[in-house]
Amino acid sequence: MTATLIAYRTPPQMERKAAQEAREAGHRAYLPREASQTKTGSRRVPTARGYVFCTGRPAEAEHIKNAIGPVSRTELRRLYIRTSATQRKHAFAPGDSVSVKRGRDADLSATVVEVIRSGWYLVSVSLFGRTHDIKIRESDLARMHPGS
Numbered sequence: 001m002t003a004t005l006i007a008y009r010t011p012p013q014m015e016r017k018a019a020q021e022a023r024e025a026g027h028r029a030y031l032p033r034e035a036s037q038t039k040t041g042s043r044r045v046p047t048a049r050g051y052v053f054c055t056g057r058p059a060e061a062e063h064i065k066n067a068i069g070p071v072s073r074t075e076l077r078r079l080y081i082r083t084s085a086t087q088r089k090h091a092f093a094p095g096d097s098v099s100v101k102r103g104r105d106a107d108l109s110a111t112v113v114e115v116i117r118s119g120w121y122l123v124s125v126s127l128f129g130r131t132h133d134i135k136i137r138e139s140d141l142a143r144m145h146p147g148s
Contacts, residue, residue, distance in 0.1 A: 005030055005053040005076065007068040018052040018063035025058035032076060090115050090138075097144040098123060105134060109144060 005028075010018040015031055022029035030053040033044040053071060057064050092098060096112045100123075110123040119138045124131050 004070040004072050005055060006057075007071045008052050008054060008057060009065040009068060010050055010052050010063055011065070012050060014063045015046040015049070015052050018061070019054075021058060021061055021063050022052065022054040022056075025056075025061075027054045027056045027058065029054045030076065090118075092121060092138070092141060092143070098141045099144050100125070100136065100140060101142050102140045103136070105136075110134075110141075112141075 008018070019029040019031040032047040032053075034047050035042050036045045051068070052064065053076060054064070057067065092112045092115075094112050094114050098110050098112060100106055100108050100110055105125055108125050108127070110125045113122045113124050113133060116122055116135060121136055121138060121141065122133055123136055123141070124133050126132075
């Protein structure tokens with residue numbers, strides 16, 4: 001088995017047909033997919049929309065368009081969306097007590113409301129009897145110990 005595959009463009013939403021077309025012609029085809037939640041359940045959708053990765057292009061390919069170039073198998077592994085089992089662990093969870101280290105709200109105690117995305121949090125800070133929600137980086141927060 002080769003260490004590289006060739007990336008080919010496909011028409012919109014024709015990735016599965018292009019991979020099947022390559023397999024029927026005797027080529028190895030790779031189509032990275034991920035689970036996606038819908039209203040009626042879950043289904044597997046292509047991770048790299050509009051692309052299929054094969055060892056070669058069939059002579060009479062209808063759904064496989066022009067070649068983009070070679071792609072190593074290690075680069076293809078990076079196309080997978082991280083699942084909850086493999087994704088980066090967050091330093092703080094909703095409900096954690098933290099203190100703000102930097103910025104205009106430095107030295108204030110806060111509570112994590114939600115994780116916005118990797119490295120960013122929505123925290124609730126109490127000022128003058130009112131609570132304010134602010135968006136802040138993970139590097140600007142420090143965990144408060146339960147006893148303090």
